[in-house]
Amino acid sequence: LVQPLASAIGAITSVNQALGALGRIQEVLDLPLEEDDDRPGPTAGPTDAAAIEFRDVRFRYPDHVVKAREAAAKEARSVLAQAHLDRAADETTAEVSDDAHEVLRGVSFTVPRGSRVALVGPSGAGKSTVLSLIERFYDPTAGAILVDGVDARQLPREALRARFGYVEQDAPTLAGTIADNLRLASPDATDADCARVLRAVNLGDVLERSPLGVDAPVGEDGVMLSGGERQRLAIARALLAAPPVLLLDESTSSLDGVNEQRMREAIDAVATGRTLLVIAHRLSTVVDSDLIVVLEHGRVAGQGTHSELVASVPLYRELAKHQLLV
Numbered sequence: 001l002v003q004p005l006a007s008a009i010g011a012i013t014s015v016n017q018a019l020g021a022l023g024r025i026q027e028v029l030d031l032p033l034e035e036d037d038d039r040p041g042p043t044a045g046p047t048d049a050a051a052i053e054f055r056d057v058r059f060r061y062p063d064h065v066v067k068a069r070e071a072a073a074k075e076a077r078s079v080l081a082q083a084h085l086d087r088a089a090d091e092t093t094a095e096v097s098d099d100a101h102e103v104l105r106g107v108s109f110t111v112p113r114g115s116r117v118a119l120v121g122p123s124g125a126g127k128s129t130v131l132s133l134i135e136r137f138y139d140p141t142a143g144a145i146l147v148d149g150v151d152a153r154q155l156p157r158e159a160l161r162a163r164f165g166y167v168e169q170d171a172p173t174l175a176g177t178i179a180d181n182l183r184l185a186s187p188d189a190t191d192a193d194c195a196r197v198l199r200a201v202n203l204g205d206v207l208e209r210s211p212l213g214v215d216a217p218v219g220e221d222g223v224m225l226s227g228g229e230r231q232r233l234a235i236a237r238a239l240l241a242a243p244p245v246l247l248l249d250e251s252t253s254s255l256d257g258v259n260e261q262r263m264r265e266a267i268d269a270v271a272t273g274r275t276l277l278v279i280a281h282r283l284s285t286v287v288d289s290d291l292i293v294v295l296e297h298g299r300v301a302g303q304g305t306h307s308e309l310v311a312s313v314p315l316y317r318e319l320a321k322h323q324l325l326v
Ligand code: ATP
Pocket: 028, 029, 061, 065, 066, 069, 095, 096, 098, 099, 100, 103, 121, 122, 123, 124, 125, 126, 127, 128, 129, 130
């Protein structure tokens, strides 16, 4: 018994090391580039300008970011290989082997004010990169991004980010109460404000689960909530700041049938009265969007409504077929 047990413990330690290395990759990924190259210029555009416009945007991650990601991946790979987790090691290699290429290759699309726009496309197409550029974690290598008609490079990062509520994929949940999680960015929000945003994202029932209401604990990493509920809590947190534009990177995980339906209803509710740009992994959450932009290998493979894309863009038709929508 002793030998297998020792190997199992060894493997668990190695897996933990591997996860540590992967965590460091994530840190590198999350590292915002803050060199201050804001170019002061006009901060107000035409009143009828679109909320966001991409004009022939090209982008390549800076060399030092690519190198740091490669180094972290190498570390993760060797630890995973030692633990005989060869498949995971291969996946890590595959994920970063292609990083030095141009990630966006002439992307143009417009998000009119008050509209609901979705970005869809295969893994690695560049969807998350689009959101990082809007938030100015990086600037385009060529082309321009206009926010309310002004080149984003002319807007100070703080002012720019104040216009957007950004809900990242798998946003972290604090081990406090529901209210602690909601008040992270809006400390003055009242219990009534918290209850209002919870209802807006279809989380009203969590208030009834405990007599403590918004003061109910969510557990370590939010374990008392399902994955879908955690993402809706992150959306509620963003909503509290009442941003004119909500950028949402929909979670790929934990969306079973019930959660998917609730997410769809939540997105319908939060889209009312604001601009919404959502990265969707499930077409069912975006079929009603005003515009769907299909990205493939850093290019726009097509854009239009769901029915237009089903009729004219083979990649979209395949995605829709795969998800049983046509
Ligand atoms: P997914 O649906 O899997 O999240 P995606 O469409 O959002 O994919 P991105 O995450 O934007 O795609 O990645 C686009 C490309 O950029 C991929 O080839 C990826 O490996 C690369 N990439 C992403 N982040 C970085 C980074 N920080 N450094 C270098 N390359 C990166």
